[in-house]
Amino acid sequence: MAGIELTINGRPVTVPAGTSVLDAARANGFFVPTLCHDPQEPFGACRLCVVAIKGMRNLPASCVTTVSPGMEVQTESEAVVEARRTILELLLANHPLDCLTCERNGACRLQDYAYRYNAKGLRFNGGKHRYPRDLSNPYIARDLNKCVLCGLCVRTCDRVSERRVLDFAYRGFNTRVATAMDEPLGESACVSCGRCVAVCPVGALSWRSLAGKGRTWQIAKEPVTCTFCEAGCLFDLNRKDGRVIAVTPREPGPGRPLCLKGRLGMELRLVEDAAAPLLKKDGRFQETSWAEALGLTGIIDRMRERGEI
Numbered sequence: 001m002a003g004i005e006l007t008i009n010g011r012p013v014t015v016p017a018g019t020s021v022l023d024a025a026r027a028n029g030f031f032v033p034t035l036c037h038d039p040q041e042p043f044g045a046c047r048l049c050v051v052a053i054k055g056m057r058n059l060p061a062s063c064v065t066t067v068s069p070g071m072e073v074q075t076e077s078e079a080v081v082e083a084r085r086t087i088l089e090l091l092l093a094n095h096p097l098d099c100l101t102c103e104r105n106g107a108c109r110l111q112d113y114a115y116r117y118n119a120k121g122l123r124f125n126g127g128k129h130r131y132p133r134d135l136s137n138p139y140i141a142r143d144l145n146k147c148v149l150c151g152l153c154v155r156t157c158d159r160v161s162e163r164r165v166l167d168f169a170y171r172g173f174n175t176r177v178a179t180a181m182d183e184p185l186g187e188s189a190c191v192s193c194g195r196c197v198a199v200c201p202v203g204a205l206s207w208r209s210l211a212g213k214g215r216t217w218q219i220a221k222e223p224v225t226c227t228f229c230e231a232g233c234l235f236d237l238n239r240k241d242g243r244v245i246a247v248t249p250r251e252p253g254p255g256r257p258l259c260l261k262g263r264l265g266m267e268l269r270l271v272e273d274a275a276a277p278l279l280k281k282d283g284r285f286q287e288t289s290w291a292e293a294l295g296l297t298g299i300i301d302r303m304r305e306r307g308e309i
């Protein structure tokens with residue numbers, strides 16, 4: 001494929017024809033923020049990836065702009081930085097500012113970009129939603145008050161065979177991501193594959209299994225391959241202080257997401273990592289075996305006497 005020569009921030013670069021300005025910039029080490037970007041399906045909604053291109057009157061979204069010969073791009077010009085700061089201020093005007101207690105604190109792109117561009121959420125006075133948290137799904141928590149309408153969850157859900165659980169609903173300020181007939185997630189056709197949680201850039205979607213178990217910077221993720229079938233799905237073991245505290249799917253790529261059977265099966269396999277059970281003996285709690293804690297000691301002894309185990 002023929003190469004396209006252009007200039008990014010004064011540096012000559014060459015990229016394949018058909019490359020987006022965003023990919024060209026990132027491939028050459030230049031930072032460009034995104035909230036809605038999906039490599040498989042460019043969307044161009046959040047506008048945070050705007051850049052300045054010589055000869056263009058506006059600031060185009062780099063994710064949906066293709067490179068052309070001789071193009072001169074600026075990713076951090078004064079106008080670009082001010083545009084990004086304004087976009088972030090508009091988002092924060094409608095966003096809950098409860099970062100201190102948010103489960104995604106430390107792993108939230110909106111938080112990172114607000115810090116980088118000094119956006120404090122004080123420039124505009126916007127309305128804020130008061131949606132109740134959706135905890136109807138046993139694995140996924142939804143807080144639509146924190147949703148930035150990037151659409152990543154909608155598009156990744158649509159790629160799962162025979163699914164399209166999520167889509168945009170309503171209009172204007174009331175636009176939100178919803179299930180069919182706006183039912184709670186636990187009453188929808190959701191199979192809890194977790195692709196939506198893996199791609200969410202903010203705290204709108206989170207894992208209930210990780211709630212309150214540690215801050216994001218305290219949890220180490222170890223990539224592991226599921227062995228329950230031949231698909232070989234990838235998932236993460238979430239460890240804190242050396243102990244596995246949860247199993248979560250990895251961010252979806254070209255392959256399959258980790259299915260519910262695989263994730264729950266791996267959680268059961270990891271039961272040996274759990275703390276030893278406690279039984280109250282002589283007025284205080286003492287560690288004991290799982291058999292005794294579950295009341296199986298007598299049954300196991302009788303099975304041994306009969307030679308069944």
